[in-house]
Amino acid sequence: MIRSYIYLVLAIVFEIIATTFLKKSEQFTRIIPSVITVVGYIATFYLLSLTLRQVPIGIAYAIWSGVGIVFITIIGMVAFKQVPDMPAIIGIVLIVLGVIVINLFSKMGSH
Template identity: 40%
Template structure:
C-alpha cells in the first residue's frame, strides 16, 4: 500500500507542477486551485508512504519520477525542446532512482 500512496503522490505532484504553467503566475483561478490541491494531496500521500518506506528512498522516487514525468509533459504538451542534454538528464534521474532502490549487501 505505501508504494500505491507514493505512486498517487507522484501523479498529484506532476498534475500540480503542470498546472503551475497554466496558472500564469497564479492569475488564473482554476489552474491555481488545481496546483494547491495537487501539491496538498501529493504531500499528504507522501507522508503516508513514509510510514513504511525510508525517507531517502521515497523522496528519491517521488522527486526523480516526478521531475522526469514533468519534463516529458513539458516536451509533449508545451513543445519544449528534447535535446541530448534533456535525454542524458532524464537518464541520470532514472539511473539514480534505480540505484537508490538497489539492495546493498553488508
C-alpha cells in the same frame, strides 16, 4: 508496505498534475489552474507523508522526484513544446539510473 507504495504512486500522480497546472496558472493569475495546483500539492505532500510511515525518506524522495522529473519532462515536450537538449536528456537519464541503483542495490529500502 504495498499500501505505502500505493500512496507514493498517488503522490507522484498529484505532483505531476499540480506541476502541470502550475505552468497553466500563469503565475497564479488564472483561478482554476491555480486552485488545481494548490489542491494537488496539498494532496501530494499528504500522500507523501503517509508513504514515509514505512518507506525511508531517501528512497521515497528519490522515486518521487525521479519519476516526477521524467513525466513532467514528457508533458513539457507534448503540451508546452519544451524540447530538452542533450545535456538535459543526459541528466534525466542519470537521475533515472540513480533511482534504479538505489532501489536495486541499497540496503536502506529493506526496513
